[in-house]
Amino acid sequence: MNAVDSADQCAPALRPLSSLGERRNYRDQVAHALRAALVTGQLRPGELYSAPALAACFGVSATPVREAMLDLVREGLVETVSNKGFRVTAVTERQLDEYTHIRSLIEIPTVTGLARTAGAGELAALRLQAQRIVAAAKDRDLIGYIEADRAFHLGLLELAGNRHLVEVVGDLRKRARLYGLNVLAERGLLVASAQEHLELLDALLAHDEELVTAVMTRHLGHVRGLWARPQSD
Template identity: 65%
Template sequence: MGHLKQRDLNATRERLRDQVAHALRAALISGELRPGVVYSAPTLAEDFGISATPVREAMLDLAREGLVEPVRNKGFRVTEVDERDLDQYTEIRALIEVPSVGRVARSATRDELEALRPVAEEIVRAARDHDLIGYLEADRRFHLSLLSLTGNERLVETVGDLRKRSRLYGLAALDERGELIPSAEEHLELLDLMLAGDAKGAEKCMARHLGHVRSLWAKSESKG
């Protein structure tokens, strides 16, 4: 019985850690947590009204994602992403995702592709509703689910890691200017091309989409 109680407590703590991590990602997107600034777990915990342990665990989760970095005896510094980083992340994603969508367009079944439509529509809906966390989550699911149709799990993991390190950048500013919506709608365009069996068109659309995202980042930086 004691073991069961302990397991329940651990599950509750894990859910709390996930909730805190979710809130911290939202704060990163909104700019409330600023790049280069060090934040301590006890201070953040006081803001949340909880103990420092789940906050520290959540920050360690974000550190594994490359969003923050531990600072000895001080806390965690929000990772700064520079233009060179963004260029390199985008280049690697293009090298992987552009040929991958062509491959999937040639091999996936119609049912497999149609299963992605609700997620693509969710991306557009979140962009229109200014739901940045919802946008990020739906966008992540669409891209990684699409890549999973290649059957290469390591490829999916690699792109997932690159997205974690870059996708938060400038999102709030882009949303304020309404520039997330055209980018969101490109997911539906990509899906329609793949369903039509246009592998080359899908590759061009993905290349344009990734370039579009990168140009929006650059615009956000220049206006930031």
């Protein structure tokens, strides 16, 4: 398979680094942008991408791009192709099912438990992030949606006080990605999924464990049922 042409590699997520905001260094900035492009489908599974061509999109040298790509290799998101570049790895239906199953085993009971232990102030602090998710969904800002969604869910899990649990879920989210977000937005279903974050906070503040479990189960079901199989109907 041939590498994607340089002009075609410059997806919206791969804009010059000067417009990405303040981050720690070029390597981290590039890795962040590449993950966003992977999640939104702007970098396509099975396609080859070269570091020099991607570097041109970012307006940097090829070195931080290669370093960032190697970070993504370690995360299982891309693989190296000798003398050609990097290929985006495909995620099978079985893998997506397994990732979602593991997330449900971890997140549903953990978040349900927060109905008993989380303070009102801690939960209220997450409302702004939930509102950002809804705003991004309404604007069809998929990268903004992804960033706010990740911050909300991992921030919520942090309230349980288990750092390793947060790391595991963060890794699962990266590996599963959010396939089909564009399709979900086009169907008008993204806003409804976004609003579940506010519904979840309300249930937690009401200490309603049964409702928290129901909302979390429904929300994770949307992740697998709608995002993983966007072309099924």
